[in-house]
Amino acid sequence: MSTSSTDLSAEERLVQAFEANEGQALNGAASLGEIRREAISRFSTLGLPGPKSEAYKYSPVTRALRHEYEVNVDAEPEHGVTESDVDDLLLPGLDAHIITLVNGRFDADLSRIGDLPDGVIARDFHGASAEHADLISEHFAQYADHRERVFVALNTAFTKDGAFVYVPNNTILEKPIHVLNVTSTDRDLFIQPRNLVIAEQSASATVIETDHTLTDSQTFTNAVTEIAVGANAHVDHYKVQAEGENASQVNNISAYQTRDSLFSTTTFTLSGRLVRNNLHITADAENCESRLYGLFMGRDEMHVDNSTLVDHTMPNCMSDELYKGILDDDATGVFNGKVFVHRDAQNIKAYQSNDNILLTNDADIYTKPELEIYADDVQCSHGATSGQLDEEAMFYLRSRGLSRSQAQSMLLVAFAGDIVDHVEVEPLREVLSETVTERFAETSEAATRWKA
Amino acid sequence: MALLEINDLHVSVEDSEILRGVDLTIDTGQTHAIMGPNGSGKSTLAKVLAGREEYEVDRGSVLFEGEDILGDEPDERAEKGIFLAFQYPVELPGVSMNNFLKESVNKVREARGEEPLGAADLLQQIREKAELVGLNADLTKRSVNEGFSGGEKKRNEIFQLAMLEPKLAIMDETDSGLDIDALRAVADGVNKLRTDDRGFMVITHYQRLLNYIVPDRVHVMIDGRIVRSGGKELAVELEDKGYEWVREDAAVAA
Ligand SMILES: Nc1ncnc2c1ncn2[C@@H]1O[C@H](COP(=O)(O)OP(=O)(O)OP(=O)(O)O)[C@@H](O)[C@H]1O
Ligand SMILES: [Mg+2]
Numbered sequence: 214m215s216t217s218s219t220d221l222s223a224e225e226r227l228v229q230a231f232e233a234n235e236g237q238a239l240n241g242a243a244s245l246g247e248i249r250r251e252a253i254s255r256f257s258t259l260g261l262p263g264p265k266s267e268a269y270k271y272s273p274v275t276r277a278l279r280h281e282y283e284v285n286v287d288a289e290p291e292h293g294v295t296e297s298d299v300d301d302l303l304l305p306g307l308d309a310h311i312i313t314l315v316n317g318r319f320d321a322d323l324s325r326i327g328d329l330p331d332g333v334i335a336r337d338f339h340g341a342s343a344e345h346a347d348l349i350s351e352h353f354a355q356y357a358d359h360r361e362r363v364f365v366a367l368n369t370a371f372t373k374d375g376a377f378v379y380v381p382n383n384t385i386l387e388k389p390i391h392v393l394n395v396t397s398t399d400r401d402l403f404i405q406p407r408n409l410v411i412a413e414q415s416a417s418a419t420v421i422e423t424d425h426t427l428t429d430s431q432t433f434t435n436a437v438t439e440i441a442v443g444a445n446a447h448v449d450h451y452k453v454q455a456e457g458e459n460a461s462q463v464n465n466i467s468a469y470q471t472r473d474s475l476f477s478t479t480t481f482t483l484s485g486r487l488v489r490n491n492l493h494i495t496a497d498a499e500n501c502e503s504r505l506y507g508l509f510m511g512r513d514e515m516h517v518d519n520s521t522l523v524d525h526t527m528p529n530c531m532s533d534e535l536y537k538g539i540l541d542d543d544a545t546g547v548f549n550g551k552v553f554v555h556r557d558a559q560n561i562k563a564y565q566s567n568d569n570i571l572l573t574n575d576a577d578i579y580t581k582p583e584l585e586i587y588a589d590d591v592q593c594s595h596g597a598t599s600g601q602l603d604e605e606a607m608f609y610l611r612s613r614g615l616s617r618s619q620a621q622s623m624l625l626v627a628f629a630g631d632i633v634d635h636v637e638v639e640p641l642r643e644v645l646s647e648t649v650t651e652r653f654a655e656t657s658e659a660a661t662r663w664k665a
Numbered sequence: 666m667a668l669l670e671i672n673d674l675h676v677s678v679e680d681s682e683i684l685r686g687v688d689l690t691i692d693t694g695q696t697h698a699i700m701g702p703n704g705s706g707k708s709t710l711a712k713v714l715a716g717r718e719e720y721e722v723d724r725g726s727v728l729f730e731g732e733d734i735l736g737d738e739p740d741e742r743a744e745k746g747i748f749l750a751f752q753y754p755v756e757l758p759g760v761s762m763n764n765f766l767k768e769s770v771n772k773v774r775e776a777r778g779e780e781p782l783g784a785a786d787l788l789q790q791i792r793e794k795a796e797l798v799g800l801n802a803d804l805t806k807r808s809v810n811e812g813f814s815g816g817e818k819k820r821n822e823i824f825q826l827a828m829l830e831p832k833l834a835i836m837d838e839t840d841s842g843l844d845i846d847a848l849r850a851v852a853d854g855v856n857k858l859r860t861d862d863r864g865f866m867v868i869t870h871y872q873r874l875l876n877y878i879v880p881d882r883v884h885v886m887i888d889g890r891i892v893r894s895g896g897k898e899l900a901v902e903l904e905d906k907g908y909e910w911v912r913e914d915a916a917v918a919a
Contacts, residue, residue, distance in 0.1 A: 604719070609755040610765070612715045613825065614743035614772035623768070627759025627808075 511544025852877030
């Protein structure tokens with residue numbers, strides 16, 4: 214008896230797709246095949262988050278996956294993305310190494326990697342897995358936990374392509390890497406890019422990932438980015454999510470820090486339908502500094518969920534976390550931040566906060582900042598605020614002649630500015646600041662560069 | 666026609682009545698001082714005049730240049746020329762003074778039918794007015810009131826007053842928290858702004874300020890009413906005798 218696909222659960226469909234594609238999904242070392250098979254079996258065991266899942270309590274990802282997305286394994290040669298589309302999405306004034314992924318697959322014609330310092334690699338993951346099998350097997354699937362995290366497991370099983378960045382010892386990569394994620398398809402695709410960034414000892418790099426949608430079809434991206442930050446290395450990472458209103462994503466970022474390293478990541482969620490960010494930082498050696506910032510701006514029916522974990526396993530580290538949300542219309546925001554300080558991790562400074570502004574009565578926010586501390590000599594703080602714009606501040610501005618919407622826009626831009634100001638890359642900061650200002654401008658219809 | 670005419674104004678917040686029938690008229694060119702014990706309703710009156718929405722006007726009228734303004738939004742009142750220097754100026758982290766001044770000044774200018782100021786002219790104005798009221802011009806490069814000292818915040822209020830050139834300036838305890846030099850500087854600034862086409866309502870607890878800004882009339886507010894009015898010597902008398910004396914008087918009169 215043949216079973217029509219509609220009778221299958223999302224899990225079953227995904228496992229079937231794995232079986233159908235397994236053979237040709239990934240080139241490269243045989244050991245990766247083993248990891249992928251382990252990952253699919255973990256995926257089957259863990260299953261998609263059920264209604265009782267604490268981690269996905271407020272975010273209906275499983276429901277979203279009932280839609281029958283086509284699992285994309287092969288590149289779509291007819292994706293229709295042109296050089297000028299790419300031009301429109303680049304950051305004016307930013308000289309960067311550009312890696313373009315279309316529907317999760319590297320596109321050489323649309324990438325502009327340019328000259329790289331000696332020893333630096335910036336290219337497609339697929340090709341790198343064959344040519345740099347040693348680096349891949351040393352780092353791949355070492356930081357993102359495919360055994361316990363269902364979306365990491367799923368992505369790992371389907372690993373095929375993405376961006377690969379390697380910066381060797383003592384090398385400073387001056388220009389940022391810009392990974393341009395473009396979705397352009399007539400089909401309802403399930404897209405799973407897999408990225409790996411390795412900064413070896415005393416290396417330094419900036420990686421900017423931006424997500425864009427050029428078409429109207431429904432898509433679901435489940436991305437994994439692993440970032441290895443070597444001893445005394447410095448990695449600045451930015452993620453800008455500016456997808457279309459039919460695009461959903463689960464974005465998994467796992468960073469692993471060794472001693473004396475600095476890792477900072479800032480996530481901007483500007484648009485999209487359902488966006489879930491799983492950010493996981495492990496500070497696994499002494500004297501690490503971790504910075505995580507985020508700004509999410511929900512409107513219409515958008516749903517944005519930031520779930521972060523900072524894992525302090527070793528002493529003398531510091532982490533600073535600030536997420537801000539502005540929710541308009543019927544949008545929903547979720548912030549679930551956890552800082553975990555292990556028993557031997559003494560002398561940790563960890564700060565965490567989440568502040569939200571709700572612009573309508575229909576907007577919702579669920580926030581849970583959490584500290585779990587087993588060491589005794591720590592300096593930690595956490596907190597969350599959610600509310601409307603401050604009435605007293607509004608009155609002050611309006612008593613000086615500003616209209617309600619002018620005053621509101623001024624206060625929102627200031628509120629968001631706290632996060633935008635953390636961006637060290639000036640052209641990126643400018644575009645973001647423009648986007649935020651235009652979003653909240655009196656005539657909020659103004660088109661922005663990254664408006665979905 | 667009076668600049669400001671308040672008739673039998675009753676105001677409540679959350680069902681408790683705070684102003685219980687205020688009558689007050691200020692002619693253009695005049696400066697009126699309002700004194701009175703803590704909690705008597707002085708700031709409430711100031712905020713109601715500026716259009717704060719949380720206060721409920723139960724009865725009475727407020728005419729500004731003969732026109733009822735109680736239905737106006739706070740920004741409409743600002744555009745008509747009403748300015749409130751706050752007792753507790755609000756800190757606005759991330760809102761730059763420059764940007765704020767540009768929008769505010771140009772909104773008010775537009776309402777007066779004047780051309781918006783360009784960046785260079787605005788800067789020039791900022792420099793001039795900052796000097797007039799003794800505001801350190803470096804403060805105009807920061808966020809509005811953020812981290813300003815108490816005195817700096819008060820000076821910033823008078824600085825904005827000077828920038829916006831209102832017809833009616835309401836100063837709510839601008840002198841509280843100022844050291845003696847700052848007080849003199851602010852008072853000098855205000856005195857320069859006292860012109861025939863502008864009126865002032867100065868709320869204060871201290872007669873000292875009124876030595877510098879000499880009022881035409883002094884009013885005493887107690888329990889949401891103006892219970893006594895007089896010339897500038899009334900302030901001196903109050904300083905001597907305290908409010909009990911007026912309170913008793915008022916009780917007898919009632
Ligand atoms: N928003 C409010 N909610 C509740 N009560 C209020 C509110 N605003 C004012 N009041 C009350 O109204 C009364 C008058 O307050 P107001 O601030 O007008 O006094 P004031 O004369 O300015 O006092 P001070 O000299 O201490 O500045 C006080 O009892 C105050 O607690
Ligand atoms: Mg007061």
